[in-house]
Amino acid sequence: MKKILLVDDSKVALLSERLVLERSGLYKVVVAADGDEGLELASAEMPDLIVMDVIMPTMTGFEVCRALRANPQTRHIPVVLVTTRGEPCNVEEGYESGCNDYATKPVDGPELLRKIENLIG
Amino acid sequence: MDVDSEKARFDFVRRVQRETRVCIDRAIRESDRLRALLESSEFERDRLEKQLAAACDERDLLGQEVDRLRSSLRAMEAENEAMLEGYANFEAQTTNLANLYVATYRLHGAGDRDEVLDVIEEIVANLIGSEEVAVLGLDPATARVSVLRAAGVDPSTFEGVVPGVGRIGRALAFGQAFVRSEESGTDAAAMAISEDRGLSACIPLRVCGGVVGALAIYGLLPQKPGLEPIDHELLALLGEQAGVALYTASMLPDVIHAAPGGGGAG
Numbered sequence: 001m002k003k004i005l006l007v008d009d010s011k012v013a014l015l016s017e018r019l020v021l022e023r024s025g026l027y028k029v030v031v032a033a034d035g036d037e038g039l040e041l042a043s044a045e046m047p048d049l050i051v052m053d054v055i056m057p058t059m060t061g062f063e064v065c066r067a068l069r070a071n072p073q074t075r076h077i078p079v080v081l082v083t084t085r086g087e088p089c090n091v092e093e094g095y096e097s098g099c100n101d102y103a104t105k106p107v108d109g110p111e112l113l114r115k116i117e118n119l120i121g
Numbered sequence: 122m123d124v125d126s127e128k129a130r131f132d133f134v135r136r137v138q139r140e141t142r143v144c145i146d147r148a149i150r151e152s153d154r155l156r157a158l159l160e161s162s163e164f165e166r167d168r169l170e171k172q173l174a175a176a177c178d179e180r181d182l183l184g185q186e187v188d189r190l191r192s193s194l195r196a197m198e199a200e201n202e203a204m205l206e207g208y209a210n211f212e213a214q215t216t217n218l219a220n221l222y223v224a225t226y227r228l229h230g231a232g233d234r235d236e237v238l239d240v241i242e243e244i245v246a247n248l249i250g251s252e253e254v255a256v257l258g259l260d261p262a263t264a265r266v267s268v269l270r271a272a273g274v275d276p277s278t279f280e281g282v283v284p285g286v287g288r289i290g291r292a293l294a295f296g297q298a299f300v301r302s303e304e305s306g307t308d309a310a311a312m313a314i315s316e317d318r319g320l321s322a323c324i325p326l327r328v329c330g331g332v333v334g335a336l337a338i339y340g341l342l343p344q345k346p347g348l349e350p351i352d353h354e355l356l357a358l359l360g361e362q363a364g365v366a367l368y369t370a371s372m373l374p375d376v377i378h379a380a381p382g383g384g385g386a387g
Contacts, residue, residue, distance in 0.1 A: 012227050012243035019219040084252055086344040104344045106250045109216035110209065 002120055005047035006031045007038035007064065008082070009056045013105070017051060017082075020109035027116070035059025039067055042074045048120050051103075051112070054083035054094065062097040069098035078119040082107060217351040220248045224358055228366040237370045238270040241363050245338055249352050251321065253339035255279060256363075259293045259332060266293060269367075274339055278316050287314035289323050292335040296325040300348055300356060322348060324356050326364030333364045 004027045008014045014031050021027045030045050032038040035056050042050060050068070054061035061081050068074045078100040083090060086104035094102050101115045224244050231237040238256055245254045253273035257266055264284050268276045284294035291297040300322045319339045326334040336359055341347070348356075 010243045010247055012223055012240060013247040015223045015227065016220055016247060019223065020216060023215065023219070084246060084250075084342050086342070105246065105342065106248050106345070109219070110212045 001028045002026065002048040003028045003030060003045060004116070005029075005038065005041055005045060005050045006052075007033075007035065007041075007050060007056070007061070008053040009034050010053065013053060013082070013107070017107060017112065020107070020112060021051075021116075024113055026113075035061070035064040038064050042068055042077060043071070046074075047077060049116055050077055050079045051116070052079060052081055054081050054085070054090070061099075062093055065094070065097040065099050080112070080115055080119070082112075213351075217354065220351065221354060221358055224248060224355060225362055228359075228362050229369070231366060231370055233373060234269075234367055234370045237363070237366045240366075241336065241359065242270060242272050244355065244359065245336075249338065249348070249355055250342045250345035251338045251340060252342065253319075255337045255339075256326075256334060256367075257282065257289070257293065257337065258334040258367075259284065261331060261333070264294075269334065274337075279337075281314075282316055288317045288320055289335055289337055290314075292323045292325040293332060296327065296332045298322075298324045298356070298360065300324075300353060302348075322352075322356055324360040326360060326367065328364045328368045333368065336360070336363060 004021055006014055006017050006021075006029055008017070008031075011033075014033070018029050018031060021029050030041055030047060032041045035052075035058055038050070038052060039059075041047075052061045052064060056064075059067075061083070065079050065081065068077060068079065079098065080101045080103055081094045081097075081099040082103045082105060083094070084105045086102075091102050100119055103112055103115060227240045227244070228237060231240050241256055242254055245251050251273075254270075255268060255272070255274050255276070255278070256270040257279060258269045259266055266279065266282045266284065268279050271279070279289070282293070283290050285291065288297075288299040292299065299320065301320065316337070320337060321341055322336075322338045324336050325332045326336060336356075338356075
């Protein structure tokens with residue numbers, strides 16, 4: 001079973017996305033409540049993919065994504081950024097930070113699963 | 122006529138007769154050969170015509186089979202499409218149910234009033250799709266309206282809220298919910314009331330049937346074109362559960378304080 005790391009400061013978002021992923025029966029989920037914990041867990045757990053919120057305290061999703069890409073140990077891990085802001089400029093910044101795909105809130109469960117499937121299916 | 126010339130004529134006639142017979146014999150043999158060839162060709166033609174007729178019959182049968190298979194394929198494709206649609210609907214419903222569960226679980230899992238307000242804000246942002254939200258409280262005794270939380274909206278917007286007047290006022294006074302739809306349009310009365318401008322939804326927050334506040338949601342996220350049926354369900358759930366969660370959370374410190382080993386035990 002593939003492992004997915006969810007990083008979001010919102011417990012509502014974490015629980016909602018966790019339910020979507022675990023209910024699919026395809027993924028084991030690990031959660032982090034902010035960017036720092038996300039970076040720690042990414043190195044410790046070596047997930048197959050990371051689903052991460054953009055706007056978080058201490059470190060934004062973009063910053064975490066850049067840090068992941070700068071670390072040889074985690075640079076290969078695909079990242080799906082989740083944001084409330086789906087405007088092209090934000091999406092562009094996301095891709096520049098090294099994310100592989102983008103999802104907007106409110107997260108559409110089946111669409112998120114399709115995006116994950118495309119990256120690690 | 123001399124004897125020699127007579128003999129020569131006779132020889133000539135005999136030679137012509139011999140050669141003519143040879144030619145006739147050859148012609149007869151050729152005729153027989155051609156007749157046999159003709160008969161054989163006619164036989165072959167009959168055989169090929171029969172074979173062609175059989176092939177045509179087979180082609181017709183295969184054509185019918187192809188039509189039947191195509192029709193069967195179309196039926197299977199339609200069935201497959203219906204199943205996929207059914208599966209997608211099922212998935213969407215399950216996701217919606219999961220979101221309702223998440224909302225209820227988080228609302229009632231919050232430890233204090235601020236956390237309940239955080240959860241309401243998170244539910245609106247993450248599950249409904251708006252970052253412009255306000256939670257208003259109503260003191261039933263004095264009918265005083267207070268702003269418990271305003272995110273993405275200026276709290277002063279609500280300074281003029283009068284219970285019974287406007288969409289927010291009606292939610293507070295009469296428990297009337299408002300959810301913008303295409304039919305809502307822009308009515309002049311609503312535009313005249315500052316706090317109602319740009320309102321996407323306003324639902325009363327209830328405790329035991331009484332209204333204790335209201336949840337007002339303004340602009341939706343750019344990628345969210347409008348409120349969907351699941352949003353209506355989430356709003357209804359918030360209306361019923363958020364007020365109770367706020368009320369319960371406000372009582373928690375007293376309960377904890379009074380409990381053995383709690384803050385009050387000293």
